[in-house]
Amino acid sequence: MLEIRNLHAHVEGNEILKGINLTVNAGEVHTIMGPNGSGKSTLAQVLAGRDTYEVTEGEVTYCGEDLIELSCDARARKGIFLAFQYPVEIPGVSTNYFLRAALNSIRKEQGLDDLDAVDFLQLVKQKAKLVEMDGSLLKRSINEGFSGGEKKRNEIFQMAVLDPKLAILDETDSGLDIDALRIVSNGINKIRGADRAIILVTHYQRLLNYVVPDFVHVLVGGRIVKSGGKELALELEESGYAAIEKAAEQAATVAS
């Protein structure tokens, strides 16, 4: 589904991603872990098409298409979803209104008719249950005055409604208390499926107690320095990133 080859990306002249290689197939859950500043969020944003990042080298193929050429909204309409690390508050627009407009633009891309208000509400009701979200929140301005946990739940809820092929979750677990983490994880598990791929970007191993990944990758200094199964996460939890960072440094020195 997603093929990343030697991806380099800059922001304001600083190279953040320095040659990422990653293959993600349908049905798989990949976790990307790493210390602060390693480029995890940048990778997530680059995949979603944020234009503040400039891709300088490499290629990304998504379902056989060159992803880099597509605008962020075109990517969304083709089934890519980014759950934001810091969801934006938008006064004056309710989640329901915006989400229906978004869903209908995705449906249009798929050649489907607009969902009318009644069918939409039906869908929303069902998906809100997934994340135990109070329906009244959806009538309020997007994320305005929401708690941290409510914002993250709103992201998972939107993901469930928009039904993406590739979901990228950028630190969705950060800053959540254990109840909220359980709810969010539960939501993620429910949308796992053979047709969908999920990339979980996280700083903490804790999420992985609830969402068990197929693959774990460690990102250090803009490169994936280690990949493995779910046991890699446990290993990291015990030894921390320090050992891996050191090994990566040594490898870089040897290589140069």
Added chain:
Amino acid sequence: MVEVQEKTDAFVSEFRRCEKNATQAGHDWLFAIRGKAFARFAELGFPTTRDEEWQNTNVASLAKTAFEPAGRPPNRVTAEQVKPFTFGAADVGRLVFVDGRHAPELSSLDGLPNEITVASLASVIRSGHATVEQHLSKHAGFEDQAFTALNTALMEDGAFVHVPKGIVVEQLIHIIHISTAAKTPSVTHPRNLIVADASSQVVIAETYAGLDDGVYLTNTVTEIVAHDNAVVDHCKVVREGERSYHMSTLQIHQYRDTTTTSHAFMMGGSLTRNDVNAVLDGEGGTCTLNGLSMLDGTQHVDNHLRVDHAKPHCDSREFFKNVLDGASRGVFSGRIVVHKDAQKTDAKQSNMSLLLSDKSQADSKPQLEIFADDVKCTHGATIGQIDKDAVFYLRSRGLDEQAAHGMLVYAFARESIAHARPESLRAHLEDLAFSRLPETRLPREDIS
């Protein structure tokens, strides 16, 4: 006196005509007012940008234009042409003026309480009305206001609404001034007077619209008088033609325990100056002034507010927003004067502008003059652009760039509309705001 060659000959001959009419009809009181006002206008001339109150709004092009009185001979306007400017079924009472003159065939006053007077000002001046003589021109001063002076000298018609003591009018009375905008520059001086007696309540909307893209000037003055414990809600919509000038003064005079609201929606016109003056002249008064201007091209709107807190324990709120595209300019100036004895005044003012283009411009000038020592006065102004993070957020969910922008602009504008009174107008105002957005696929329905 002024650098530009002012074209005022037509005003002089028009004044002679009005003066003669007043004498012939035996309206000595009006004759005296007109005479004073015209003399003052002659002294003041049109304002220039050297005048502090006009430094951001240049009316030189207006002063250089020779305006003839509009509607001579009268132009016929059909109900079909007026319809787009109505609020549909929300207009219970509708008073339509074409080129400054009452058009009874387009007006309807069915469904309003019998106790109230809703009439053309010209007709009540003709027949004589104590309330008119008592209040007309007693509130909107023209000592330093050239346009008000000119209006007072040359006013002929407009709406007169009088609500007697204790009567509550929940139905909307909509005053619509239509300019046919003929080929040569024309002018009207609409004059409206709304008097709410003690413990009464009334809802008034004013719409100013142009049917064509000719050059014309609407120089309008509305006086609102709220006697003790009265409630007056007022809303004004400017949908003038592309090349029009709209010079306007709304003068609100409030006695004890009164509540007034006024909303100004500026959607049309080339150059608009909107003076709103409120005098809180009785304890316990509350005045809310809101505005929303959505401008494009080279449109210019200057909202010029002054609130006088003359008595203690009064609240005032000002909340003005601009959405500025193209090379448009939105000017806001808000003076709050708290007089010596007006203790416990609570005044808040806010002005927010959203710039959608590099060439648009917003100017904001709050002015507080406080002569009392126990007051709360706050003001704030923000000028910003569309939040890029918000755009990315919306686009990352599949909305294209235009839809994302449209949604954010609409949300910004809508906050103003959400306060408008009466509620039955909000959907119409939202439609209007929506129609000012760039083409999007967004559904026009309740956004929040």
